[in-house]
Amino acid sequence: MVYSDTVMDHFKNPRNVGEIKDADGTGNVGNPMCGDMMTITIEVKDNVISDIKFKTFGCAAAIATSSMITELVKGLTIEDALKITKDDIVENLGGLPPIKLHCSNLAADALKKAIDDYREKLNK
Amino acid sequence: MIMVKKSVYLDNSASTRVLDEVVSAMIPYFTEIYGNPSSLHSFGIKAKKALDDSRKIVANSINANPEEIIFTSGGTESDNIAVFGVAAARKDGRIITTKIEHPAIKNTVQKLKTQGFEVLFIDVDYEGFINIKQLEESINADTILVSIIHANNEIGTIQDIETIGNIIKTKNPNTYFHVDAVQSYMKLPIDVVSAKIDLLSIASHKIHGPKGVGALYIRNGVKLKSLQLGGSHEKNLRAGTENVPGIVGFAKAVELNLVDLEEYTKNLVFLRDRLIDGIEKRIPHVILNGPRGVSRNSNNVNISFKHIEGESILLYLDMQGIAVSTGSACSSTSLKPSHVLEAIGLPVEICHGSIRFTLSRYTTKEEIDYVLEVFPKIIAKLRALSPLNAN
Ligand SMILES: Cc1ncc(COP(=O)(O)O)c(C=O)c1O
Ligand SMILES: [Zn+2]
Numbered sequence: 001m002v003y004s005d006t007v008m009d010h011f012k013n014p015r016n017v018g019e020i021k022d023a024d025g026t027g028n029v030g031n032p033m034c035g036d037m038m039t040i041t042i043e044v045k046d047n048v049i050s051d052i053k054f055k056t057f058g059c060a061a062a063i064a065t066s067s068m069i070t071e072l073v074k075g076l077t078i079e080d081a082l083k084i085t086k087d088d089i090v091e092n093l094g095g096l097p098p099i100k101l102h103c104s105n106l107a108a109d110a111l112k113k114a115i116d117d118y119r120e121k122l123n124k
Numbered sequence: 125m126i127m128v129k130k131s132v133y134l135d136n137s138a139s140t141r142v143l144d145e146v147v148s149a150m151i152p153y154f155t156e157i158y159g160n161p162s163s164l165h166s167f168g169i170k171a172k173k174a175l176d177d178s179r180k181i182v183a184n185s186i187n188a189n190p191e192e193i194i195f196t197s198g199g200t201e202s203d204n205i206a207v208f209g210v211a212a213a214r215k216d217g218r219i220i221t222t223k224i225e226h227p228a229i230k231n232t233v234q235k236l237k238t239q240g241f242e243v244l245f246i247d248v249d250y251e252g253f254i255n256i257k258q259l260e261e262s263i264n265a266d267t268i269l270v271s272i273i274h275a276n277n278e279i280g281t282i283q284d285i286e287t288i289g290n291i292i293k294t295k296n297p298n299t300y301f302h303v304d305a306v307q308s309y310m311k312l313p314i315d316v317v318s319a320k321i322d323l324l325s326i327a328s329h330k331i332h333g334p335k336g337v338g339a340l341y342i343r344n345g346v347k348l349k350s351l352q353l354g355g356s357h358e359k360n361l362r363a364g365t366e367n368v369p370g371i372v373g374f375a376k377a378v379e380l381n382l383v384d385l386e387e388y389t390k391n392l393v394f395l396r397d398r399l400i401d402g403i404e405k406r407i408p409h410v411i412l413n414g415p416r417g418v419s420r421n422s423n424n425v426n427i428s429f430k431h432i433e434g435e436s437i438l439l440y441l442d443m444q445g446i447a448v449s450t451g452s453a454c455s456s457t458s459l460k461p462s463h464v465l466e467a468i469g470l471p472v473e474i475c476h477g478s479i480r481f482t483l484s485r486y487t488t489k490e491e492i493d494y495v496l497e498v499f500p501k502i503i504a505k506l507r508a509l510s511p512l513n514a515n
Contacts, residue, residue, distance in 0.1 A: 011439065017509055032473035032512055035433060039511040055511035059435040063509065 004094035007064040014063055016070035018053040025118030027110040036062050036103060040070075040110040044118055047077050054110070061096050061103035065089050069107040078115055084108065130445040132491045136330075136423055137277050137307060137482035138449060142373070143332045149376040150334065153369035160365055162355065171368050178375035185378050186324065187315045188341050194358040195371050198338035199306035202325035203228040203271075205340055205361060206302045209348030210269045210323070211236050217268035218242040222254050223467035224281070225273050228325075229304055230463070233271070242266070248467050251415040252281030256291065263295040270301050275308035278464040278480060279414030280424025282312065289320035300346060306330055306338075310381040311389065311422050322346045328370065332485070333377030337370035388485045392422040395483055395492050399425050402496040407503050413465060413478060425481040428465075428474045429503055431512040437479050440502040446495055449480045473512075 003011070023041035030037040036058040043051035052074050056066040068089050073081040086108045090096050096104060133141070153174060159167025161175045179190040196202045207229065211219070221233050223245045237243040244262050247255045254272070263270065270292050275282045285303055292301050302323040305314055309326040316324055323346065327338040342348060342361070354363025400412060409430040414420055429437060434450030441448055461475035470478075481495075507513045 011436075012443065014509060028511075032476070035473075035476045037511055055509060057431065057510045057512050058433050060439050062433075063436060 003060055003064070003097070006092070006094040007060065007096065010064035010067040010093065011060040014054075014067040016053050016067065016074070017055065019055060020051055020053050023114075024121065025114040025116075027113030027115075027117060029110045029113060030058075030106050032057055035059070036106050038062070038066055038106045038110045040066075040107075040114045042111075042114045042118060044078065047079075049073050049076055049078065049081055054107075056106075058106075059100070059103055061100040062106060064093055065096075065104040065107040066110075068093050069111055073111060078118070081111065082115060084111070130491075130494060132446045132494060134481040134483060134487070134491075134495070135447045135449050136484035136487075137480065139329045139335060140332045140484050141486055142334055143377060143380055145380055146333055146373045146376045150369045150373040153372050157368070161368060162357065162365070174368055174372050175366055178371045181375040181378050182326075182339050183341075185310075185314075185382065186326075186341060187317050189344065191359075192341055192344055194340050194342060194361050195366055195374075196338045196340055196358075196362055197336050197367070198329065199226070199304070199325055199327035200228040201362075202306075202327070202338045202340035203302075203304055204232055205348065205351060206323040206325060206342075207232040207236070207269065207271060208351050209361065210300050210302070211239075211241060212349035212351070213347045214268040216240060217266045218244065218262075218264060219269045219271070220244045220246060220259065220262050220267060221271045222246045222248060222273060222283075224248055224252055224254075224276050224278075224464045225271070226277050226304060226306070229271055229273065248281075250468050251419075252276055252279050252413075252464070252468050253415070253419075254283055254288075256284075256287065259288065260291050260295060263292060263299060265296060267296055267299045270299055272301075272303055273307075274303050274305045274314070275312065275421040275424075276414070276464060277307045278462055279426045279468065280307075280421035281414050282308065282419050282421055285314075285319045285321070289318075293320045307421060307424075310378065310385065311392075316341055316343065328374035328377060331377050331381055334370045334373040337367055337374045339374070389422050392483055392485070392487070395487055395489060396420075396422060396425055398489070399481060399483075399492050399495065400427070402492070403427055403499065406496060406500045411470070411474065413468065413470065423483045425483075426478060427481075428470065428478040430474060430477060431510045432477045432503065432506040434477055434479055436506050437477070437502065440506065441479075441495075441499070444498045444502070446498070449482075450478060 020041040024044045025042045027040045038056045052070045054066040086104045157170045159171045161172040183190040300322040306327045310331040322343045324341040329335040350361045411428040413426040465475040
């Protein structure tokens, strides 16, 4: 099994690692028992994701997809960010080994949860 | 491109570098003495002599007779011939093994279970030692086979095979005792007579010999049915022209290991404990899996790093030129923790962060110190990525 150069690049130098303090939205998905767990925090200004950070417990594929989604959605409106699918992430990574495709599920789910959390806070 | 600064191989339980003298010993058997050992002409006779000499060397190394050794393609085949061979000869009954076997045993006995054999898996404690009392109580009149892994391939736990052999034969002299000694051979002394062993599996590529060669010891009088049909090679138990160059290389590796066995085992233990101590001193939140001291195989270190996942550690180490293995493999649909780590009661999320380092006679103190130098940074970087760390 070999990872693409882009996957290895994101795995070696993950972008946007960390947690935004007092984030506008937070998404937690997965659990350590299954071997994959991820937290995404977002900052939203004028309906645009102005900042995003992630933390991930998982394999190289899980870390690379987390890193990639933060790059893809930073600067997008909430609506456009929600259009990003896991297939988009995998495509931008130059593909994933078939047995690792399931590891890419979490990133899109975590983002969606963070946005849900943001919207809930707005409506309060 | 990955910049490899150094190249440190710490996956010797997976396979080993072949000794130069072993390679030299094999070469004439490709280009000069290439006859079939079953042939009656001079080419065949020379090949047969090499086979006989090799058999003697392997037999002597475990206190067996040459006619009690058959050559195979490796540990997996030896395990298969032993387990399926006994089952086919005895037709039904109880088979007892442990919860920490290599897949070569685990999957063969599981297959026999589907064919109507009764299969029991003995528990192990938190260090991987089998529950001897449970084993003793499990051996009944129907028990045809007990199969025990001598030194565990993942966590290095060494079982007391002499005690186990005595218990088995006291409870039921008709129960065969098979030992999977693939990881212990040439690291621990093995005496098939004093441990009352009927069947014993070993493999060449774990002891600096070539891949694709192994042996099965079959005590005189033990009844096995063969699985592979064909010519009458290897006592009718393993049909097929023998891998003469491989077998010669295997025997040469045995000879060479025996020259300085004690000395290099001492060195291995020193390096092993230097690595364990160094990691425990430099890196917080780690757990050593398996026992410490004399009951741990001399080449094995297995450590869990909390909050992070094994594949990530493995790949970061590989970028620094360090080759290790991980207990979990995130493949199919979820991360499957190793059945061995589960059996010792390690929580699943901690199983995922386990790394196995296995040393060999080629491992140096400089290499261990290099690992200790780069490792803390790798763990710190991965932990900074982990959502589990802060909690
Ligand atoms: C304990 C044990 N048994 C059996 C085997 C299988 O040996 P081989 O790879 O030679 O088939 C291995 C190899 O890792 C092992 O460690
Ligand atoms: Zn994964």
